[in-house]
Amino acid sequence: MKKSCQHHHDSAPQELSTLTSRLRRESRKITGPRAAILEILRHHPHPLTNREIFDELPKGECDLATIYRAMQMLEKLGMVKRFDFGDGAARYELMGEGDDGHHHHLICTRCDTVVEIEECFPAEIEQRIAAKNNFKAVTHRLEFFGICPACQK
């Protein structure tokens, strides 16, 4: 049987020590900027752009380029998941160790409110699509858009 989805946002944030030890394990240094970035990610339940992370940081704490490099590295190590909401900016969300981070969002097109979504595209249909076209290792990128309760008034 398949283990049910375990999205990080359902549980308490990972310890910072858990994250840093993962970095050390990969012979990455624990630097001020990195610790600060991880702290911000730890406390945010939704994907953040590099600029949003930058703006959360005390000014002068870290260069924007450093954030870009850090997020690239964290993504490569599988510690963050990259999302794309269709505006020009990449967004990142921390993901748990075993978790592959695959999940989706519901975004308000008026105010940009983000809701984490449990549902996923049905695996049977995806398998049918893969088989029909002889594709292997098929996955998907999926986000929902609509008007949130507050913006309906």
Place this chain on the structure above:
Amino acid sequence: MKKSCQHHHDSAPQELSTLTSRLRRESRKITGPRAAILEILRHHPHPLTNREIFDELPKGECDLATIYRAMQMLEKLGMVKRFDFGDGAARYELMGEGDDGHHHHLICTRCDTVVEIEECFPAEIEQRIAAKNNFKAVTHRLEFFGICPACQK
């Protein structure tokens, strides 16, 4: 009963005259660049980036900025649908008159081959997501990624 999906790629391309009359109807001029762009779109079954359109055009036929402006206009008029494959570039596909153009793609992550997909995210699940979160006018953006037959070898 619901009318089955009628994606333009299932049928013959629209006549150029159909497209130009639509432009005229909206008091837009039929210019050389626009006719050339529409011709290219008409003959391509998959979404194209502005640069791809530009490269298809005989050199000097039209400025890249003109293509950007044309695609923006065509999107506003509902004549093309914009897609996002997650790389930094917008892609456009011609859509039929009544059609809202909503559909999805399966993209090879090795060679960028694109397959048009008939399947869509199940409406019942989407409605449940909308209701659960009190969102209105919920829609989605969905693309599949995998390894195409040719790239599996």
Place this chain on the structure above:
DNA sequence: AAATTAGTTGCAAATGATTTGCAATTGAGG
């Protein structure tokens, strides 16, 4: 057919996100 004019275009410069070169700095093991 010439005049009129709103809509278009090319070109260059501006934006915005992201990347990169490089010299100076520093974390972590020994």
Place this chain on the structure above:
DNA sequence: CCTCAATTGCAAATCATTTGCAACTAATTT
């Protein structure tokens, strides 16, 4: 405390996309 590979800040480079503007032209009006 030493050593050195990893990291950082800063500035410049890339890339996609947008925009200001003066010159141009399709389509409508004389």
